[in-house]
Amino acid sequence: MLKALLLRSKLDKKNKELKTLLAQGEDLQKREAELEQAIAESAEATEEEQKVVEEEVDKFNGEKDAYDAAKKKLEDEIAGLENDLKETEAEQEAEPEEPEKPAEEAPKQERKVEHTMNKRFFNMSNQERDAFFAREDVKEFLSQVRTGIREKRALSNVGLLIPEVFLGILRENVAEYSKLYKHVFVRPVAGESRQVVMGNVPEAVWTDCCANLNELNLTFNDVELNCWKVGGYFAVCNANVEDSDIDLMAELLVALGQAIGLALDKAILYGTGTRMPLGVVTRLAQTEAPADYPATARPWVDLHTTNILSIAATVKDKDLISTIVKDFGAAKGKYSRGEKVWIMNEATYTTLMANTVAVTATGQLVAGVADRMPVVGGIIEVLNFIPDNVIIAGYFDLYTLAERAGTKFATSEHVRFLQDQTVMKGTARYDGKPVIAEGFVAIGLNGVTPNATMTFAADTAN
Structure with a gap:
């Protein structure tokens, strides 16, 4: 296996x-x-x-x-x-099934299975899925979920800790619903975290083969990452709760993945940095270094004029694409090992397609934009919370997302009786920021100047 x-x-x-x-x-x-x-x-x-x-x-x-x-x-x-x-x-x-191992060998078996389960739940084979649901921690987790729902009570004051073997699958599902998770640098951490970043790389010195080497001046900075919680509640149909473990697990994965994925994408781009990650556009729009900017971090640079750009409404067709490509030159990929990523909403994406339509020799209409940016290259992601005529682009592996252990799940005490649903909640902990801020740009079309204004779900509980 x-x-x-x-x-x-x-x-x-x-x-x-x-x-x-x-x-x-x-x-x-x-x-x-x-x-x-x-x-x-x-x-x-x-x-x-x-x-x-x-x-x-x-x-x-x-x-x-x-x-x-x-x-x-x-x-x-x-x-x-x-x-x-x-x-x-x-x-x-062709191999015969192995006899069930004694109870004292369970810890050894758990360590083996834990690595095999770090894959998508929906892509598991029947054998892998059976092994997953045979785990004691998974059976206990699902049993307590059902008990809490049927008895219409909370699981506990602090919620039910999701088993570690479940976390890997959940993170895969978050990546399914978050369009940016797969592009950023995800770093699992515990406690307060620092990421070391090298400064400008000095040029090596040419000399004779037998001569002494010159000392190069290398500088290192660090970026501090804190801990913020993202969460919310959702409704689960009671019929799924009463059905098989597979139905219940699928319901939980979809609900948690959708909620956390949407919140992550919005925070990666527009997060305020207060009780949530710092977003790319928010950092680009800063006009001065924050008061709590660490002394050991990379020197703060004002990017609000060089990396937030606007293209006049009169620029159209091929000239529009050429100007976008030229403006992207403000994003520096010196430290990047990934590809360029372009993010916009559906309306802006359609505008780009309309400006690249051409007629082929056979009379067919084709668009130069089809999931990838023409000329300069890079994948296009569509997120509809981004304002019209705004493109956020850059090397997103230069954005660090700290992902912490301890994702939790709990049921509410009050069931939506008439709708035959149960209200549940899920929470996870993240922090993040654009470690190399000059690796990103925000470009406005039709005379629009991008800004960091974005509406987040209100934290009415605190």
């Missing part, structure tokens, strides 16, 4: 790598079409212009060859892993 899970994990990783590579292939196809057009136009070009085109073609061919080789290698590795997984699963089906 463990071997199959390991192979499945490797296969998932390779499939993700292939998906990323195929996205690069789409960019290469667009470049190839542009080069074909340039070649067609080069007949009337000067010798110098033709030379530039030839150099671009040579460069493209080199990149295309490297892409084809990398793609073939990945596809071969995936095919090999799929065959190994198929053989392993066939062997497992």
